[in-house]
Amino acid sequence: MKTCLVVDDSSVIRKVARRILEGLDFQIVEAEDGEKALEACKRAMPEAVLLDWNMPVMDGYEFLGNLRRMPGGDAPKVVFCTTENDVAHIARALHAGANEYIMKPFDKDIVTAKFQEVGLL
Numbered sequence: 391m392k393t394c395l396v397v398d399d400s401s402v403i404r405k406v407a408r409r410i411l412e413g414l415d416f417q418i419v420e421a422e423d424g425e426k427a428l429e430a431c432k433r434a435m436p437e438a439v440l441l442d443w444n445m446p447v448m449d450g451y452e453f454l455g456n457l458r459r460m461p462g463g464d465a466p467k468v469v470f471c472t473t474e475n476d477v478a479h480i481a482r483a484l485h486a487g488a489n490e491y492i493m494k495p496f497d498k499d500i501v502t503a504k505f506q507e508v509g510l511l
Contacts, residue, residue, distance in 0.1 A: 392510065393417045393434065397427040397453065398442035398471065403494070407440055410498045414511060424448030428456055435462045438510050440501075441470040443483065451486055458487040467508040471496065 394416040396407045401422075408418045419436060421427035425448045427439070439457070443450040450470055457463045470488045472479065480491055489508045492500050505511045 391415055391417050392438060393419060393436040394438040394440060395419045395421060395427060395430055395436040395466075396440045397421045397424065397445070397450070398440075399423060399445040400442070403442065403471070406496075407501070410501050411440070413498065414502065414505065424450060424453030424456070427453050428460075431457060431460060431463065431466075435460075436466050438505070439466050439468045441468055441488070443470055443472045443474065443479075451483065454483070454486045454488060467505075467510050469501075469504050469508065 394411050396404050396418055398404050399422050404420050411418055419430050421430050423445045441450045467489045469490045469492060470483050471492050471494050473494050475493060490504045492504050
């Protein structure tokens with residue numbers, strides 16, 4: 391079973407993502423900010439990361455940079471979630487090492503499609 395790290399400061403978003411991803415046979419690890427997410431990756435590197443962009447303590451951009459510099463940190467497929475839909479914002483995330491992005495709010499069809507696109511399903 392593949393593992394997905396769900397990183398979001400909203401417990402509601404984490405709960406929705408957990409339900410969707412468990413339905414797609416992922417084991418879920420949750421973190422409410424980038425710092426806790428890095429700690430989780432040090433314990434066990436996930437195959438996938440569903441990453442919020444705007445969070446306290448450490449945002450998604452900073453987390454992603456740190457993840458990609460870790461040993462094995464180039465392996466996880468990272469799909470970032472955002473409410474921002476401007477091209478510059480999305481380009482910055484993809485340039486930082488994200489594999490794909492989804493807009494909030496998202497549903498099972500959107501998550502399934504994006505996870506298929508990056509080869510996780």
